[in-house]
């Protein structure tokens with residue numbers, strides 16, 4: 001492999017399904033911060049920070065304006081409230097959480113490859129990500145949570161992938177190839193905006209056809225054939241096309 005490869009794993013719909021617990025955490029956080037019920041918002045692939053903004057902006061205009069006046073304090077309070085709401089929810093999560101097919105094997109096989117880092121790059125705040133992965137039995141394990149990037153960051157999801165790239169380039173002292181593995185068109189969009197290859201897995205919010213239409217470089221129904229993902233990651237380290245894509249992005 002000519003260059004190190006960072007595999008950026010989305011969590012929800014890609015590694016695992018956490019049922020409705022995450023939605024309830026976000027709802028309760030919003031109620032705690034604003035005293036209001038949140039409006040309905042499609043959350044697939046959104047960061048918790050973006051969900052906080054969408055809740056605010058989906059309110060009737062006068063109420064949204066009131067939250068806008070709180071500026072960044074509002075989103076900071078939401079992120080902190082979401083982290084608090086995750087506390088102690090392990091047993092509830094354990095009742096509904098499922099690990100998606102092939103995931104433990106895919107993580108293990110990639111961990112056995114030289115020059116491959118596996119990070120979580122997720123819309124969850126860190127407390128939610130850690131709890132889900134722990135309950136799933138995926139942490140501790142090959143996923144790097146310390147170097148991971150979480151949904152408390154402001155901005156579009158691509159910011160997360162750019163941040164992962166910066167982390168890995170510091171770690172390796174030079175260029176890295178990135179492969180984003182995710183379940184929504186937003187993961188695909190974020191990957192491409194940050195010069196990463198996008199692998200779409202149709203185990204979450206989007207169908208294989210939707211991921212293909214979003215421009216994913218590879219689409220798979222699930223990860224039950226981990227060898228296919230290992231081949232993609234190996235090729236990414238050797239692919240001059242990936243280098244071109246990074247340069248085009250910079």
Ligand SMILES: [Mg+2]
Nearest residue numbers: 010012013183
């Ligand atoms: Mg997801």
